[in-house]
Amino acid sequence: xxxxxxxxxxxxxxxxxxxxxxxxxxxxxxxxxxxxxxxxxxxxxxxxxxxxxxxxxxxxxxxxxxxxxxxxxxxxxxxxxxxxxxxxxxxxxxxxxxxxxxxxxxxxxxxxxxxxxxxxxxxxxxxxxxxxxxxxxxxxxxxxxxxxxxxxxxxxxxxxxxxxxxxxxxxxxxxxxxxxxxxxxxxxxxxxxxxxxxxxxxxxxxxxxxxxxxxxxxxxxxxxxxxxxxxxxxxxxxxxxxxxxxxxxxxxxxxxxxxxxxxxxxxxxxxxxxxxxxxxxxxxxxxxxxxxxxxxxxxxxxxxxxxxxx
Amino acid sequence: xxxxxxxxxxxxxxxxxxxxxxxxxxxxxxxxxxxxxxxxxxxxxxxxxxxxxxxxxxxxxxxxxxxxxxxxxxxxxxxxxxxxxxxxxxxxxxxxxxxxxxxxxxxxxxxxxxxxxxxxxxxxxxxxxxxxxxxxxxxxxxxxxxxxxxxxxxxxxxxxxxxxxxxxxxxxxxxxxxxxxxxxxxxxxxxxxxxxxxxxxxxxxxxxxxxxxxxxxxxxxxxxxxxxxxxxxxxxxxxxxxxxxxxxxxxxxxxxxxxxxxxxxxxxxxxxxxxxxxxxxxxxxxxxxxxxxxxxxxxxxxxxxxxxxxxxxxxxxxxxx
Ligand SMILES: Nc1ncnc2c1ncn2[C@@H]1O[C@H](COP(=O)(O)OP(=O)(O)OP(=O)(O)O)[C@@H](O)[C@H]1O
Ligand code: SF4
Ligand SMILES: [Mg+2]
Numbered sequence: 037x038x039x040x041x042x043x044x045x046x047x048x049x050x051x052x053x054x055x056x057x058x059x060x061x062x063x064x065x066x067x068x069x070x071x072x073x074x075x076x077x078x079x080x081x082x083x084x085x086x087x088x089x090x091x092x093x094x095x096x097x098x099x100x101x102x103x104x105x106x107x108x109x110x111x112x113x114x115x116x117x118x119x120x121x122x123x124x125x126x127x128x129x130x131x132x133x134x135x136x137x138x139x140x141x142x143x144x145x146x147x148x149x150x151x152x153x154x155x156x157x158x159x160x161x162x163x164x165x166x167x168x169x170x171x172x173x174x175x176x177x178x179x180x181x182x183x184x185x186x187x188x189x190x191x192x193x194x195x196x197x198x199x200x201x202x203x204x205x206x207x208x209x210x211x212x213x214x215x216x217x218x219x220x221x222x223x224x225x226x227x228x229x230x231x232x233x234x235x236x237x238x239x240x241x242x243x244x245x246x247x248x249x250x251x252x253x254x255x256x257x258x259x260x261x262x263x264x265x266x267x268x269x270x271x272x273x274x275x276x277x278x279x280x281x282x283x284x285x286x287x288x289x290x291x292x293x294x295x296x297x298x299x300x301x302x303x304x305x306x307x308x309x310x311x312x313x314x315x316x317x318x319x320x321x322x323x324x325x326x327x328x329x330x331x332x333x334x335x336x337x338x339x340x341x342x343x344x345x346x
Numbered sequence: 347x348x349x350x351x352x353x354x355x356x357x358x359x360x361x362x363x364x365x366x367x368x369x370x371x372x373x374x375x376x377x378x379x380x381x382x383x384x385x386x387x388x389x390x391x392x393x394x395x396x397x398x399x400x401x402x403x404x405x406x407x408x409x410x411x412x413x414x415x416x417x418x419x420x421x422x423x424x425x426x427x428x429x430x431x432x433x434x435x436x437x438x439x440x441x442x443x444x445x446x447x448x449x450x451x452x453x454x455x456x457x458x459x460x461x462x463x464x465x466x467x468x469x470x471x472x473x474x475x476x477x478x479x480x481x482x483x484x485x486x487x488x489x490x491x492x493x494x495x496x497x498x499x500x501x502x503x504x505x506x507x508x509x510x511x512x513x514x515x516x517x518x519x520x521x522x523x524x525x526x527x528x529x530x531x532x533x534x535x536x537x538x539x540x541x542x543x544x545x546x547x548x549x550x551x552x553x554x555x556x557x558x559x560x561x562x563x564x565x566x567x568x569x570x571x572x573x574x575x576x577x578x579x580x581x582x583x584x585x586x587x588x589x590x591x592x593x594x595x596x597x598x599x600x601x602x603x604x605x606x607x608x609x610x611x612x613x614x615x616x617x618x619x620x621x622x623x624x625x626x627x628x629x630x631x632x633x634x635x636x637x638x639x640x641x642x643x644x645x646x647x648x649x650x651x652x653x654x655x656x657x658x659x660x661x662x663x664x665x666x667x
Contacts, residue, residue, distance in 0.1 A: 239441045240449040242403050247461040247512070248434030250427075261451045337496040338450060 044329075048322040055318030056108055056311070060101060063307050069093075070305035074117055091117075108315065114308035118301065123308035127294050127316055133203060134282050134293035140209050141217035141278055142271070149221045150264070153228020154255060160233060168229075172222040180281050184215040184288040201290035212289040216281050220274050224267055231263030238262075265336050272328035279317045348417070349376035350520050350552055351400065356412040356422075358395050358404065364623045369395040371576040372412070377520060382546060382553040384563040384584070386599065387573035388619045393556045394442070396573075397522050401439050402429030416520075434461045438513035439522040443529050444505035448497035455481070455493030458512045465516075480511040484541060503534035510541065520552045527562070539566060560596075561603040564588065572596050575620050575630040582655025591666040592657035594637045629660070637661045 071087040072079070088094050092103065107114065113124040156168040175183070191211060192200035199208050235241070236259070244254045282295030290296070294313055301309035333339050358370040370392040377383045385393045398404045400414055402421070414421045416436065421429050433439075441447040448457055455477035462468040462476060474493060481489035484507040497505060506526055513521055523542065527535035543566055546553050555567060563570055563584060570587050572580040572595065580593040591597050598615035617634035620626060626633055632642040641660055649658040659665060 239443060239447045242398075242401075242439075242441065243447050243449070243457075243509070243512070244460075245403055245430070246401055246433055246437075246439040247516070248430050248432070249461060249464055250430065253464060258449050258452075262449070265451075336451060338498050 044326065048326070051322050052315065052318050055314055056105070057101075059311050059314040060104055063302075063305075063310060064097060064100075068305050070117065070307060073305045104311075108311075113312040113315070116301070116306055116309045118304045118306045118309070123306075123312040124316070126309055127297060127313045130292060130294040130297050131316070133291060134279075134286070134295055137209060137212055137216060137282060137286070137291055137293055138275075138278055140213035142220065142275070144213055145217035145220035145224055146267075146271075149224025150228050150260070150267075152221075152225040153232065153263075154260070156225070156229040157232035157236070158255075165229075168225065172225050175218050175222040178218075180215060180219065181284050181288055183218055184212070184285055187211050187215055188288070203292050208289075208291075212285050212291050215288070216278060216285045219281075220278060223270060223274060227267045227270065228260075228263055231266055232259055235259060235262050261335065265332070268328060268332055268335055272325040275324050276321050279321060347378055349378050350417060351377040351554070352413070352415045353396070353400070354413040354415075356396060356399060356414060357410070358392075358399050359409040360405075361407060361409075362623070367622045368625070369576055369622055370399065373573070373576070373578050375571045375578065375581060377552050377554050379519065380546075380550050380552055381568045382555060382566055384567035384570045385554065385556045385573060386558065386560055386563060386570055388558055388599075388615075390575075390619045390622065391573040392576040392622075393558075393573055394524055395576075397439065397524055397554065397556060400429075401433060401437060401522065402426045403439075434465065434516040434518065436518055437520050437522065438516065438518035439524065440506070440509040440513055440526050442525040444502050444509055444526075445529065447509055448500075448505055450497055452496070453494050454497060454500065454508050458493075458508060459515055461512075461516055476515070477511070480514055481508070483514065484508070484511045484545075485537075486511070502530050503538065506530065506534075506538055507541065510538075510545070514545065514549070517549065518551060520554065521546075522554045522556070524556045525558070526555075528558075535562075542566070559603070560599045572599070575625055576622060577630070577658065578649060578656075579631070579659070580655070580657040581649075586655055590653060592652050592655070592662040593659045594635045594661075594665055595631050596657075597665055598634075629658075637665060 069084070069088070071084050071091060071093060075083055075087060085094075092100060095103075111124075113122065115121060116123045116126050119126055152168050152171075156165040159165055188200050188211065191198040198211050199205070200211070202208055232255075241254050241259060244258050245251075279295075282291075282293060283299050284295075285291065286293045286296035287299045294316070298310055298313040300306075301313070353376070354374045356370055356373045357368070360367045360369060373392070373396055375383065375385075385396065387393050395404070399408075399410055400416075400421070404410065410422055412422060416432055419428070419432070421432075448454065455474055458477045458480055459468065459473035463470065463473050468476070477493050478489045481493060486492055486504055486507050492500070492504075497508075500508060510526075521542075526542065527538050530538065539562060542553060542555075545551070553566075555563070557563060560570075567584045570581065570584050571578055572587075572593065574595050580587060580591065580596050587596060588600065591600060595615070602614045615634060620630055620633070626643075627646075628644045629635070629638070629642040629647050632638040635642065637659075639660065645660070647658045647660045647662075649656045652662045657665075
């Protein structure tokens with residue numbers, strides 16, 4: 037168990053360091069000068085140079101990276117040049133909205149995905165099964181932002197049944213959550229279906245029938261509990277893409293969350309906010325994956341968490 | 347006395363990629379209250395499919411015809427829910443492979459009493475106590491601890507005991523045991539057979555015991571039904587069949603029963619069981635039969651009584667003693 041925790045911790049630190057480094061490099065590689073953005077196009081070169089010096093941007097990249105790593109290690113993420121105030125504070129302020137969206141997306145994807153997977157597996161190769169299979173394929177090959185725009189056009193513009201943007205009422209979360217969860221939904225559907233079909237000949241299901249229990253009990257909980265084991269493993273991994281997706285989705289739907297703040301801050305070259313946001317997303321990812329590992333031990337008693345190799 | 351289970355001219359066919367396979371072809375037998383009937387045959391002879399038909403466990407798409415009545419209720423051609431309603435209280439079944447017949451993700455105790463909880467509304471706490479009682483009855487040591495364990499923590503023999511406890515939970519009138527000891531060690535096999543025999547005695551339930559080992563049957567069964575290639579080839583009281591078998595296949599199976607005194611003289615029947623997709627014409631056993639004559643290739647012998655009990659062989663008079 038101790039060895040497992042140490043391995044786990046080392047892995048987590050590695051993931052965080054990777055995220056910290058990648059966001060640093062990407063922000064410095066893309067063109068655009070934060071000082072110029074702050075001062076505006078009319079600023080004199082001398083003013084720009086003075087601000088660059090003040091922000092440490094005139095130092096060699098490696099030196100900047102060193103300072104940056106030290107700051108991050110001390111949990112100093114710097115101030116937002118655009119909004120003022122602590123960059124991480126700005127992100128945290130908007131985190132609940134993002135968490136709400138991500139949670140709604142995951143709940144949507146898991147419940148509907150399991151439902152579709154069960155429906156498809158109950159009659160393999162039937163018309164329903166094929167329709168569901170085509171549906172998941174289409175979803176998986178559709179870019180998220182495009183799916184979002186299509187949903188917006190249909191439900192907000194044409195049918196006018198759902199609001200298109202903002203976060204004024206609970207209905208606002210529906211479209212962005214569906215958009216964000218679509219890819220995950222397709223994956224849960226496919227994994228549930230294949231998981232169920234894989235175990236459909238197991239004799240423990242006949243044991244349940246021989247007890248006189250109905251087909252519903254055979255599926256829920258006997259078959260589904262086994263079929264969901266692979267689903268749980270991917271939930272953790274997929275969460276990374278759900279969190280990453282919030283950046284696009286929140287922008288499309290004007291959802292006031294951390295993802296949209298990150299997207300805006302990229303436009304303003306507000307490095308500190310972008311860095312703080314990405315680091316926080318990476319941290320959430322690491323924590324959720326740890327939780328999923330523990331959950332895995334709960335759902336499959338044959339796995340004891342301490343012994344699991346990954 | 348009315349039989350509990352009456353099977354008449356049962357046919358089960360599967361549509362496969364290689365055409366229609368006739369897995370069970372005109373099987374008839376009865377099981378009376380309290381008796382043990384052994385269904386014996388080599389691998390692929392249709393034993394499991396027969397009992398799956400009785401329990402309503404055949405996969406979708408299996409074509410079933412003939413008649414299966416349980417205490418007068420016809421089950422063939424009725425919705426599977428009619429059979430389901432009998433499962434548990436009246437009919438119970440334990441399976442060939444105890445490793446895969448318990449759900450790996452649920453506690454053993456919970457699985458033993460699941461039907462009591464879901465169908466009879468028993469409370470969880472009472473059910474747990476009942477599970478401990480049942481586990482004690484089937485000889486699982488330390489039941490108070492094991493009731494909360496998972497199947498992977500049980501040995502093969504203990505899992506089969508747990509399966510038996512599960513079957514007993516609803517006090518069925520007929521227990522169908524599909525090769526309950528095949529996957530187990532020899533010593534454990536004997537223990538399980540003794541357990542089944544003692545439970546049958548104390549509870550008065552009937553037992554339909556599927557096996558491919560005639561040796562197991564001698565002490566345990568009142569009657570035997572011998573199956574080959576989906577058909578009954580001989581059936582009768584165990585003692586009579588042992589002493590005066592009337593079919594070359596039975597003779598072969600009896601010869602292959604290991605004798606305690608000299609295990610070396612074990613003679614299996616030569617040749618392979620036939621592929622049910624392409625059965626030999628006439629008597630399906632003829633390619634392997636040392637009694638076979640020309641007539642056996644073309645004419646299928648009907649099941650008819652010769653000297654006391656039914657057998658299906660053109661030369662049954664000359665077989666056995
Ligand atoms: N679902 C199915 N689809 C097609 N063929 C099947 C199916 N189930 C069984 N069969 C075939 O029916 C025949 C009888 O099978 P069955 O399982 O009853 O044999 P058995 O007598 O129980 O043998 P064993 O001792 O190996 O368990 C076999 O040839 C088998 O291949
Ligand atoms: S009918 Fe012929 S082939 Fe078949 S068992 Fe009898 S003797 Fe053998
Ligand atoms: Mg079998």
